[in-house]
Amino acid sequence: MIQVSSGCEVPMFTVQRALIPLELTNELQYISELKLELINRFQESPFFLDNVQVRDIRRYTDKYNEIHREKLEPDFSRLPEELCWRRERVEAPVAKKRKMIDDSTEVVQQKLMRLEQAEQNEDIVEEVEDEDDGSEDSREQPGSAVQSEDDLEE
Known part of the structure; x- marks a missing residue:
C-alpha cells in the first residue's frame, strides 16, 4: 500500500475488475466463522502434520509457539462400523485361579515326608516279597534244578 499525500491508501497492484460489494x-x-473454526480444528488435530522447519538457531519462543494438541476421541456412534477402528473387545471369562497357601514350605515338607514314608513302606513290602520268593526256592528239591557248568564255576 502506498500512502498518497491526500491521506488515502492506494494499493500497489490495482484490481482490474471492480469487486462486487458483499x-x-x-x-x-x-x-465464515464455521470455516475459520474448521481450519483451526484441523490444525489442532492429532493427525495434522506440520511443515518440518530446520532451524539452526534455537530460539526462546520456539517451545512456547508449539501447539498442544489434544488426543483424538471421536464419537463412534455417529460413524459407520467400517470406519470405527476401535472395536469393543469381548472379554473372555477369566479362569478361576487356585488359592495360594501362605505357608507353602510347610505343606511341601509334609507332602515330602508322606512320600518318603510311602516309598519306605514299598521298599519294606518288596523286601518281604523277595524273602517269600527266596523261601519258595529253598523248598524245592535240590535235585530238581539242573545246574549248568556256569553255575558250578561260581
Whole structure:
C-alpha cells in the first residue's frame, strides 16, 4: 500500500475488475466463522502434520509457539462400523485361579515326608516279597534244578 499525500491508501497492484460489494448477512457470517473454526480444528488435530522447519538457531519462543494438541476421541456412534477402528473387545471369562497357601514350605515338607514314608513302606513290602520268593526256592528239591557248568564255576 502506498500512502498518497491526500491521506488515502492506494494499493500497489490495482484490481482490474471492480469487486462486487458483499453484503455480510447472518448466514455468510456464520459460514465464515464455521470455516475459520474448521481450519483451526484441523490444525489442532492429532493427525495434522506440520511443515518440518530446520532451524539452526534455537530460539526462546520456539517451545512456547508449539501447539498442544489434544488426543483424538471421536464419537463412534455417529460413524459407520467400517470406519470405527476401535472395536469393543469381548472379554473372555477369566479362569478361576487356585488359592495360594501362605505357608507353602510347610505343606511341601509334609507332602515330602508322606512320600518318603510311602516309598519306605514299598521298599519294606518288596523286601518281604523277595524273602517269600527266596523261601519258595529253598523248598524245592535240590535235585530238581539242573545246574549248568556256569553255575558250578561260581
